Amino acid sequence: MRIDVVTLFPEMVETLLRFGVTGRAVDRGLLDVATWNPRDAAHDRHRTVDDRPYGGGPGMVMKVQPLRDTLRRARSAVQPPGRTLYLSPQGRPLDQDGVRQLAMEPRLILLAGRYEGIDERLIKVEVDEEWSIGDYVLSGGEPAALVLIDAVTRLLPGALNDQESAAQDSFMDGLLDCPHYTRPEEIDGCRVPAVLMSGDHAAIARWRRREALGRTWRRRPDLLARRPLSAVEQALLADFIREYQESTEDAGSAGVLPEQPGVECHE
Numbered sequence: 270m271r272i273d274v275v276t277l278f279p280e281m282v283e284t285l286l287r288f289g290v291t292g293r294a295v296d297r298g299l300l301d302v303a304t305w306n307p308r309d310a311a312h313d314r315h316r317t318v319d320d321r322p323y324g325g326g327p328g329m330v331m332k333v334q335p336l337r338d339t340l341r342r343a344r345s346a347v348q349p350p351g352r353t354l355y356l357s358p359q360g361r362p363l364d365q366d367g368v369r370q371l372a373m374e375p376r377l378i379l380l381a382g383r384y385e386g387i388d389e390r391l392i393k394v395e396v397d398e399e400w401s402i403g404d405y406v407l408s409g410g411e412p413a414a415l416v417l418i419d420a421v422t423r424l425l426p427g428a429l430n431d432q433e434s435a436a437q438d439s440f441m442d443g444l445l446d447c448p449h450y451t452r453p454e455e456i457d458g459c460r461v462p463a464v465l466m467s468g469d470h471a472a473i474a475r476w477r478r479r480e481a482l483g484r485t486w487r488r489r490p491d492l493l494a495r496r497p498l499s500a501v502e503q504a505l506l507a508d509f510i511r512e513y514q515e516s517t518e519d520a521g522s523a524g525v526l527p528e529q530p531g532v533e534c535h536e
């Protein structure tokens with residue numbers, strides 16, 4: 270997959286490509302990323318890339334000419350160029366379904382904005398899709414471009430090793446992950462759940478699925494609502510819920526101590 274990124278901070282993007290899964294995808298020739306800096310297309314003495322907003326107010330807007338020339342340069346570097354995606358808070362929220370769609374494209378052009386954003390007419394004429402990575406405020410589009418590139422790269426055939434692929438497959442079935450443990454067997458009185466030490470692989474698989482269902486039920490009911498459960502899964506979740514209610518219904522803690530998200534200790 271070829272991705273061209275238009276950004277005022279190319280080093281931010283290039284850094285991701287030096288490490289881990291994304292770095293390996295580049296080494297293996299699965300991912301090819303090029304960066305394009307609008308500052309290189311600014312021709313005035315100060316190489317200006319921002320301008321004041323019509324209507325006044327605080328903040329600046331990315332200047333049209335350097336950005337438009339840069340997009341055209343990026344497009345003519347690879348034929349056909351692929352769709353142009355503008356990363357912006359106003360975009361379609363990225364989720365794993367969106368990542369899957371984007372990963373099927375052979376080429377993408379990503380536009381990362383700075384300041385208050387880009388001229389609306391540039392969006393209309395030059396941009397095919399707008400994507401957000403969630404409802405929080407970033408300082409620019411680069412972190413969003415990194416998130417998108419990272420998530421998409423993981424779906425390119427050959428990017429993950431076998432173990433990573435297996436783990437990815439189980440996440441992609443729409444549930445949160447089960448808890449994980451490694452040595453030592455006990456930390457400050459917290460022991461590894463006995464079933465994981467039992468060597469009973471069927472019981473371990475059941476326990477993991479039950480924990481995944483239970484945590485999704487507790488922490489992300491929105492995910493559970495979108496996912497049909499098999500009869501086996503319904504039984505495992507019912508089992509989790511019954512145990513959970515037994516453990517919270519005793520006199521002292523009834524309704525008083527909600528689980529702190531992410532904090533649990535098994536005896």
Ligand code: 9D3
Nearest residue numbers: 356357358401402403405406407409410413
């Ligand atoms: C005056 C209100 N603004 C500044 C606080 C709006 C604003 C402009 C530019 C907010 C963020 C940004 C920069 N953000 C991105 O470029 C961005 C982004 C994000 O902030 N959140 C989630 N996804 C994305 S994708 C690009």
